[in-house]
Amino acid sequence: MTTEIITDIADAEQGSSLWHDAWLRLRKNRLALAGGIILVGFSLIALLTPWIAPYAYDAQNLELGASPPSAQHWLGTDIFGRDLLTQIMYGGRVSLAVGFVATSVALLIGVTWGAIAGYVGGKVDAVMMRLVDILYALPFMIFIVLLMVVFGRNILLLFLAIGAVEWLTMARIMRGQVQQLRQQEFVEAAISLGLPPRTIIRRHLIPNALGPIIVYTTLTIPSVMLLEAFLSFLGLGIQPPQTSWGLLISYGAETMEEFPWLLIFPGLALTITLFSLNFLGDGLRDALDVRRSKD
């Protein structure tokens, strides 16, 4: 009995027990774990692409043209004879980077902004949220076109621009959550203990608001990837011979009757990623909800 407690406490001392417990629970959720592993695998492939891709990304074979999957080209080639597997690997670099970087930017700004506005309240809240409203009201396309025109086409800028738009909703969700939580007595208890606002937000408010935030994040990543495809399609994002999953899909869609593999394989890559994300997100949400049974 006593020894058991001592190990318990040793456990508890290793960082916050919420995250520790969440990890223990997540480990038991096979779907979420599989999702996580697939995402890590895809990210690794994306990182290593320049070294492991079977062909150079701009290598063309005009004589071959569009060919179905074969021994030389596992996933076939496009109308310029470029290897589709190589294209998907290089496209994944862009899409995954846009998805994760832009979403992280949105998450970081949105959660912080919303938490502060919701916690402090009053005039600060009014000013901060009006700013969000103003940004909301700006036509998004014009905003991005302007950015691109002023600073030139730049992939980093694309990340920032998308992140700068996506954080608005995140901030609103977070603010709503925090406003609700603020009324709870445990926040009052934290104040009366003398905790500084920073710690109250970090330890008491954010962990309790994570559920909706995680769900919204898993929704944001795919929408960001599609947004990139849309911008690239308009000529504002990635330009050939560089490519992304979104671009591959939109080109594939044009020729899907003659060369269906050009749509199917990029589509599959995107679908698998999104499924993995959703499973992982659901698993995370459940794992962080301590009220779920401890089994």
Place this chain on the structure above:
Amino acid sequence: MSLLEVKDLAVSFVTRMGTNKAVDGISFTVDTGKITAIIGESGSGKSVACYSMLGLVPMPPGRIDGGTALFEGQDLLQMSEAQLREIRGRDVAMIFQDPMTCLNPFMTIGKQLMEPLLYHQQVSKEQARARAIELLDEVGIRDPESTFENYPHQFSGGMRQRVMIAMALINEPKLLIADEPTTALDVTIQAQILKLIANLQTKRDIGVIFISHDLAVVADIADQIVVMQQGKIVEGGDSEHIFHHAEHPYTRKLLAAIPADSKAPMPNEPDTLIEVRKLCTWFDQGRNKEPVKAVNDVSFDIRRGEVLGLVGESGSGKSTIGRSILRLVPVTSGSVNFDGTDVTTLQGNGLKTFRRRMQMIFQDPFASLNPRMTVFDTLAEPLLLHGIENSKSVASGVLKLMDDVGLARNFVRKYPHEFSGGQRQRIAIGRALATRPEFIVADEPVSALDVTIQAQILDLMQDLGKEYGLTMLFVSHDLAVVRHLADRILVLYKGEIVEQGSGEDLFERPQQDYTRQLLSSIPGRALLE
């Protein structure tokens, strides 16, 4: 023949964890024109017993294992869902604990009252309206003609409960089931509602089942009382028998849990720890509106080591006073002198140092603990924040606190939702004590708990108060509890102090009408003294 005759009723819940016998073979009767009270703590099966008869327990997981419930000779347990629905609408009506959640906030109460009439009986709109107004009048709603068009939020808690009662009576039921109908209400309002239910029952000659966790509440009105524990009836009989000749130890325990004594006054006059002078805490209502004067020009002293009771109804400002002293709400004017320092002017680090010396125990142990922090995290936070323990010694500090508040050590890694209300309140007390405070504001710390748990927590607070040498401001609407615990009592009404004195003085020689009214509202007082 009785109106309702329940025999050997057994209900269980089948879950993954196994079968749980919620109601284990109980029998009782309800007679026309009589009130039968079912008393028990949460989880004793008192509500399940009544709900299952009316088909209101979801099945599965619920399952009726046997027994009969004869309502006017017909067995409710054998009826189809359609037949039960008929009975529920017409012959049996229910009122619940929280009237707000039972009323549709977007419909005027008049419309809500007329609805069942128009639905169940062939009457015209005018007739329904007349009938509804008559009923509102009967349950004591002032000026029912004009309040007819009001929405639920425009009524106070007590008035809403009256509306609920009117709604329950509108189809002239023969049996009324009241499930903790006064638990959410103030003492004086509670007394009024109890009286109303008793009056209506005699006047209309209906049977009433009154479900409550509190024996004292039913003392004045119940004809029959059955006491339930863990799904079984441990004792039943008329109220004379239960209150004066109770045999079962559990019944005696419940009776003993009703605090009835006065605390002896402190022997010598110790020095003053806190001086509150002309304290005003007003809440702005926006432009062009009078601020709400929650606390208005209040002055009093708290002596070192004493328990000062603060009583009043909801809206009297009693919680706001506690929160003003602790700087949890901004003070409008006045001063709070804590051991020579004016707390109202403190900022930044000075305030943080003072926060260590004053702590609070909250009313609702379900809201006052961060649901995502384990007991360990909750208790370690203040210890580490104020440098009372370092990261090496914090574990032993936490265990010491858990010992002090009577929590088993192996709960240390559990989350709040895994505990009962009483255990949660122990965690909250531990958190408040962690900073080794000199002064504690206890804001209705036991009013969300079952009666026997209440007694345990009050004992714990008393013991710890002595051990830690605490000065305490004990805020409560429950006079009996305050009298049991407090050295001196302040009576608050609409933000101002009406009367103050020792428990004995106030109870034996109240000076003000309002105090007398409060005292006469204490349920079951006559029977117990």
